[in-house]
Amino acid sequence: MQLEYFQLVDRVATLDLKAGKVECLAQVPETSTIFEGHFPDHPILPGVLLVESMAQTSGFMLLALEDFKRLPFLIQIESAKLRTFVVPGEKLRVTGTLVHQGSGYAVTKGEIFREDKSIAGAELRFRIMPFPTEGLQARVRERAEEVGLGEAVG
Amino acid sequence: MPDSTTTESTFDAVADIIAETSSIERDKITMQSHTINDLGIDSLDFLDITFAIDKRFGIKMPVEQWMEDVNEGRASADEFFVMSNLVAKIDELIAAKA
Numbered sequence: 001m002q003l004e005y006f007q008l009v010d011r012v013a014t015l016d017l018k019a020g021k022v023e024c025l026a027q028v029p030e031t032s033t034i035f036e037g038h039f040p041d042h043p044i045l046p047g048v049l050l051v052e053s054m055a056q057t058s059g060f061m062l063l064a065l066e067d068f069k070r071l072p073f074l075i076q077i078e079s080a081k082l083r084t085f086v087v088p089g090e091k092l093r094v095t096g097t098l099v100h101q102g103s104g105y106a107v108t109k110g111e112i113f114r115e116d117k118s119i120a121g122a123e124l125r126f127r128i129m130p131f132p133t134e135g136l137q138a139r140v141r142e143r144a145e146e147v148g149l150g151e152a153v154g
Numbered sequence: 155m156p157d158s159t160t161t162e163s164t165f166d167a168v169a170d171i172i173a174e175t176s177s178i179e180r181d182k183i184t185m186q187s188h189t190i191n192d193l194g195i196d197s198l199d200f201l202d203i204t205f206a207i208d209k210r211f212g213i214k215m216p217v218e219q220w221m222e223d224v225n226e227g228r229a230s231a232d233e234f235f236v237m238s239n240l241v242a243k244i245d246e247l248i249a250a251k252a
Contacts, residue, residue, distance in 0.1 A: 075198060102208055104218040105201050125201065 001053070003032045007143070008053035009094060012060055012152040020098025022061035024147070026053055028090045035088060045086040050120045051077055054110025058096035058124055060149055062106050065098075066128060068141055072106060076125035084119045092119075104128055164211075164248070165241045171206040175199055185238040190231070213247040 001008050009024040016022075028045050035043035055074045062072040086092070092112050099107040105127050112120040131137035144150070165185060172189070173180040176199045189195050195203065204215050223229040233239050 075201070100205060100208060101214075102204060103214055103216050104221075105205070107205060125205070127201070 001026050001028055003029060003034050003049065006052070008049060008056050009060070009147060012144075012147050012149045013093075014154055015061060015064060015149065015152040016154045017061070017064055020061070020065075020101075022057055022096045022152075024053075024057040024060065024094045024096075026092045026094055028086060028088055028092065030088045032088075043088050045088075045090075047080075047082040047120075050082055050086060050112055051080055051110075051122055051124075053092070053094050054096065054112060054120070054122055055124055055126075057094040058098075058106075058108035058110055059126070060144060060147065061096050061098065061108070062126060062128065063140065063144060064149060064153065065101065065106075068137070068144070069130075070128045071131050071136070071140065072126035072128050074124060075105075075127045078123040078125070080120075080122035082120045084114075086114075086119065090114065096124075099123065161241055161245055164245050165237065167210055168203075168207060168237070168241055168244065171203055171210065175202045175206060183237065185241070187237045188232065189235045189237065189240065191235075207244060211244060211248050211251075213244065213251060215244070215247065 001010065009026045011025040012022065013025050014021070014023045034046065038044065038046050059072050092114060095111045095113070097109045099109055105125065108124050108126070110122050110124050111118055131140070169180060169183040172178055172183055172193065172195065176193065176195050178193050183193065187193050189200070204217055208214055220229070220234040224231050224234070234243060
């Protein structure tokens with residue numbers, strides 16, 4: 001994770017487009033300016049960033065399903081559960097499962113695991129829209145390569 | 155054309171979904187209601203409703219195509235968003251699936 005750049009997954013480990021399943025790996029950094037305020041002398045990863053890591057994980061799957069022609073934007077978070085504190089240095093596994101691919105929108109279920117224990121989950125809804133700029137489209141493709149999206153497709 | 159029994163039960167299911175999703179009084183929803191102009195459903199609530207309808211009937215409402223038709227002048231918004239027309243479109247999708 002590079003929190004300051006809002007990059008909340010490090011690697012796409014597996015991606016099964018047919019089954020609508022994706023799994024990403026994410027390691028919480030040991031240090032970040034965010035931990036200076038959240039919280040002083042008690043650093044924990046903000047819950048909104050856990051939700052964002054689930055959104056980015058599902059987002060990579062949706063990007064691949066859309067063949068990078070359109071971009072998923074997070075628009076709704078349902079039934080989010082953040083079951084435990086996540087602290088600097090932790091290694092997380094983040095999964096996304098496609099619940100429904102609608103017309104111009106998609107619904108996924110996100111989950112975060114510490115080893116085999118589920119520590120957070122949410123249902124996420126995305127609006128699927130054209131890329132607002134070509135520059136963003138190119139950058140998103142680059143980012144997908146950085147996290148190994150192409151290699152992960154099973 | 156769908157039979158009237160199907161249309162009525164589809165209407166009831168859709169009206170229940172709208173009432174639940176958008177906090178609109180169920181009695182205010184009629185076959186003549188325009189989901190956007192009369193019921194004031196915004197785009198995010200409409201997406202919720204679309205998802206609930208897709209799930210309920212096992213269909214995929216082609217809302218993007220509908221919006222494109224409206225934006226390009228091939229159809230009026232009433233054709234899709236007045237309840238009687240919306241219900242008829244849903245019945246067509248259900249029939250096509252069978």
